[in-house]
Amino acid sequence: MSHSLKVATIGGGSSYTPELVEGLIARHHTLPIKELWLVDVEEGKEKLETVGRLAKRMVQTAGIDMEIYLTLDRKEALQDADFVTTQFRVGLLDARAKDESIPLKYGVIGQETNGPGGLFKGMRTIPVILDIVREMEERCPKAWLINFTNPAGMVTEAVLRYTSHRKIIGLCNxxxxxxxxxxxxxxxxxxRLDVQFAGLNHMVYGLDVFLDGTSIKDQALAAICDPDNQQSMINITALGWEPDFIQGLGVIPCPYHRYYYKTSDMLAEEQQAASEKGTRAQVVQQVEKELFELYEDEALDHKPQQLEERGGAYYSEAACNLIHSIYTDQGDIQPVNTLNAGAIASLPYxxxxxxxxxxxxxxxxxLAVGELPVAVQGLVQQIKSFERVACEAAVTGDYHTALSAMTINPLVPSDTVAKPLLDEMLEAHKEHLPQFFATERA
Known part of the structure; x- marks a missing residue:
């Protein structure tokens, strides 16, 4: 690898970009990135310019030798890149708002990466990711693709299954x-903690927890059920876990598991929140607006504290750590999305x-974990089936495959709900799903 690196970030106008820049600056002495290319699409041009100016101020204040390039030309950005990071949203936050609000009309959870919303986000995103990979094969075949774009597990699955590019890593906070x-x-x-993570993206479990190398799983299970310290994420309501259930499960669930283990409670909470303050996408639109007003301030030359309200805390920290570890051949342990290759015996190789x-x-x-615990194995396998069928629908644009994916998702109660829901969402997202409308379906 060359001694000066080029990184291309697709979706460079994202409000998360300053965190990425901060992480790259912090590691510059061992990760010599000479060029950071921020790429976006025409609709994101204004945001790209705002974020780009902030990034340039940050680099200048840090006094490091790193050039920031802003472009709408993806191919130019990809040329000879060493690392490509993807953090884009097809259809912007308006598409997310539809993913969250339409399912609620059918009494189904509306969520960005789970259920019908996750299916549609995947179907909009996968064709774009596959295009990017094809361009990488031509312009930077040796580059690593570090993908943040959700649904990260499904996107990783699609690249592994429908391209020959193996240098993809899906990343999640x-x-x-x-x-x-x-x-x-x-x-x-x-x-001091090590958690043994295994499962799927947004469906990952902590199989064991070690403090200074000694397992303290029982203490950890008790601690996460304590009503005084319910942990969740900014975008997921912290409904408390039933302690006896968690003890029986015997592993630590992730915040997204609430959608599967507390479906009716989460649906009721979502419906109430949507009527009172709008969907999460609408809340995020407001946070974004405020962030970009901050970014416009020419005196600002660091990542503002308010960025953490965006729900992506640790995202770029994870990305910078990963890039750094690959470049320095670190041999450390990090949880990422990659090819199973037999590590989890309960899932396809x-x-x-x-x-x-x-x-x-x-x-x-x-790291091999063998079989997943019986209590969680079935749900993980069901979600993997859903992801694979959803990837196929995204690539083929086949209506029947999409309906199958929608119906087998555990958050959709029946095919009689799935079909009208699918039809309404296809119509709502028509602009970003050309593969379904190329020929009028039978």
């Missing part, structure tokens, strides 16, 4: 958030999983 949450509920420094991996210059090597 949930495991890091879970680890921080457990540390906080136990009152210990997170650096050729599928994407989220698990602890040793990070090397050749990428992540997943």
């Amino acid at each position: 949930v495991p890091l958030g879970m680890k921080m949450g457990v540390a906080e509920s136990l009152g210990v420094n997170a650096e 050729d599928s994407a999983i989220e698990a602890n991996c040793v990070i090397t210059k050749d990428g992540p090597k997943p």
